[in-house]
Amino acid sequence: MFHHTIQTHFPVFEVPVDAGEGSATHDWENKIPAWGITEECTCWGKGFWNLKVLLCHPLWPAQFPASLGTQSHNAPRSLSERWVERMRTAAGRVPWGIRFHSNSFPGGAGSFSFRRARPGSALSGLRACRRLVFCPLQQGRGRCRPGSEALAMEGQRVEVDxxxxxxxGQILRVSTALSCLLGLPLRVQKIRAGRSTPGLRPQHLSGLEMVRDLCGGHLEGAEIGSTEITFTPEKIRxxxxxxxxKTAGSVCxxxxxxxxxxxxxxSPSELRLKxxxxxxMAPQIDYTMMVFKPIAEKFGFTFNCDIKTRGYYPKGGGEVIVRVSxxxxxxxxxxxxxxxxxxxxGRAFVAGVLPLKVAKDMAAAAVRCIRKEIRDLYVSIQPVQEARDQAFGNGSGIIIVAETSTGCLFAGSSLGKRGVNADKVGIxxxxxxxxxxxxxxxxxxxLQDQLIIFMALANGISRIKTGPVTLHTQTAIHFAEQLAKAKFTVKKSEEEEDATKDTYxxxxxxIGMANPHL
Incomplete structure (x- = not known):
């Protein structure tokens, strides 16, 4: 089934078009300066517009840009006539009868009606376009442009190495999330080629299947060990x-x-992650709650994370419920x-058959180490024995958080391992x-790499100061630029206090991603 969809970083209204004779009409409110089925719009002074329009038909080349300009006071008649004329020139025939029902288009309330060709005509019985997508245009001084150029069409996929x-796995997570958000059909090849066991592991497969389900998309090639998948997203719900x-793969x-x-x-979502x-090789749930959550919520969203059961290597068995509005x-x-x-x-924990003394030893060793360098602060690390009905299997570990006067958060963490002394874990x-x-x-x-995707989606300029930029962060930036077209710069901090430090x-x-449903 042929269709053409223009994706932007702004809300869109999709108008379904019936395959037979008939019409499809859409009404909208006057909330923004202009609407169009468009990739590009340039404004020359008040009320004069040039729209680059895309319509497709399976018998024609992939797209026919049609440029047209008009004064807004006579837009309905002249837009209709000139649009049809341009399409006749491009295609050698008139694919649509177009009527405008508002004398304030573009920029006012009104509706379009698109009617199929008459029975018996050259196009009778063919589907000229499955759906038409109305993209809001963002007006600026002397120029009006959409949030992004058209990113994908049927038969074209973003290719990711x-x-x-x-x-x-980070490449898979970032590219799949952006594919889902931006409506980009995606193919990822050489999955986890940089690992000793390439291909999908259970946690990667579970993540892909969850994203597929939450947007009703289509996922192919997704099985344990697979090194290539294709993903076609739909609307996020x-x-x-x-x-x-079903393993100890990270819920984080x-x-x-x-x-x-x-x-x-x-609408609000509830994620049940097991x-x-x-x-x-992943953030601990304590890190997510104590460090990631308060910093990520500075982007203007909140979420609740309820830890039902803790799970450890090698059995897993943990469960958290995340609620997001x-x-x-x-x-x-x-x-x-x-x-x-x-x-x-911080907290030092043990679970299962491990004695509380292990947690106390981890905490004491960590405090001694910190006090060698920071002597003027009280260090409080609580030893914890996890309740048996709230933990599955045996496990131990520690997380320590430092908080600053401006609300910054830093952490160090480690997990206990068989044969490794508790003091060593704490240190x-x-x-x-x-x-x-x-x-x-x-x-x-x-934390630095986890913030990149939110910075890319945010409505404005974000800045963070980091230590050495990790390879994970460089990777996240690369794919955010390639897929979302966000613009990143990384430069050495020029502040005097950072002159002798590796600070950036x-x-x-x-891109100012907007939720089309709100």
Missing amino acids: GGIMEGG GGVHTADT LLMQVSMPCVLFAA GGTNAE PVKRLDPINLTDRGSVTKIY EAAEMLLANLRHGGTVDEY IIECEG
């Missing part, structure tokens, strides 16, 4: 969605791929003032925290 840069890795990584999507859903809550747009953030460290706190977490405090940035090494400013001009 999953083996470049970081070469792991709210409701209850479940992802179960499931959250990373799904949360940006449901922020732009039509797997490992405290897993290696959609937003109209994301606000930009400015995190460039670190301030001074005012608090250091590893403490040294990670201290390293993140030394570089002078406002976010730690594990990451700046992004976001």
Whole structure:
């Protein structure tokens, strides 16, 4: 079934067109300066418009741009006549009869009516266009333009090489989330080619299936070990969605791929995520709650995360329920003032058959390590024995958070392993925290890459100050620029206090993604 859809970063109204004789009419409110079926619009003074229109037919070339200009006071008649004339010139025939029912178009309330060719004509019985997409145009001084150029058409997919840069699951998460948000058909090849066991693992497959389900999209090639998938998204919807890795695969990584999507859903969402809550090679759920959540909410959204059961390697068995309300747009953030460290706190935990003494030893070793460098602050790390009905299997670990006078948050964490002394686990977490405090940035090494997709979607310019820019962050920036067309710059911090430090400013001009449902 042939169709052509123009995708923009603004809300769109889609008008379904019946395959037979008849018409489709759409009414809209006068909320923005102009509407059009368009890729581009240029304004020469008040009321004079040039619209680049796209219509498609399977027997014709892929697209016929038709430029037309008119004064707004006589827009209905002249727009209709000139549009049809341009289409006759391009196609050698008139594919549509077009009537305008408002003498204030463009820019006012009104409706279009598109009528199929008469029975018996050259186009009778053919589907000229499955749906027409109305894109709001953003007016500026002497120029009016949409939020983005057309990004994809039927038969065209964005091609992603999953083996470049970081070469792991992050490429899959970022590209799939942006595909879902922007309506971009996607093909990812060489999935996790940079890992010792390439291809999809259970947590990656679960994340893909969740994104497919929350937008009613189509997913092909998705199975354990697969190195290539194709994904065709549809409209994002709210409701209850479940992802179960059936392993110790990280629930936090499931959250990373799904949360940006449901922020732009039509209604609130509940994500039931099952797997490992405290897993290696991924943020611990405690990090997500204590560091990621308060910083991410500066973009203007909130979410609630209810930890039902904690799950550890190798069995998993954890479950968290994340509730998210959609937003109209994301606000930009400015995190460039670190301030001074005012608090250091954390938790050391054990679960299952492990004794509380292990948690106490981790906490004590971490405190001793921190006090060698920071002597004027009280360090509070609470040893915790997880309740048996709230944890599945045996596990241990520690997370330590430093909070500053300006609300910045940094963390160090580590998980216990068989045969590894508890003191060593505590010291590893403490040294990670201290390293993140030394570089002078406002976010730690594990938060910087998680913020990139939100910066890309935000409505304005965001800035964060970081330490050394990680490969994960560089990868997230690369794909946000390629898929979303956000503009990033990374430069050395020029502040005097950062002169001797490896400190950088990451700046992004976001695309101003708007929720079409709100």
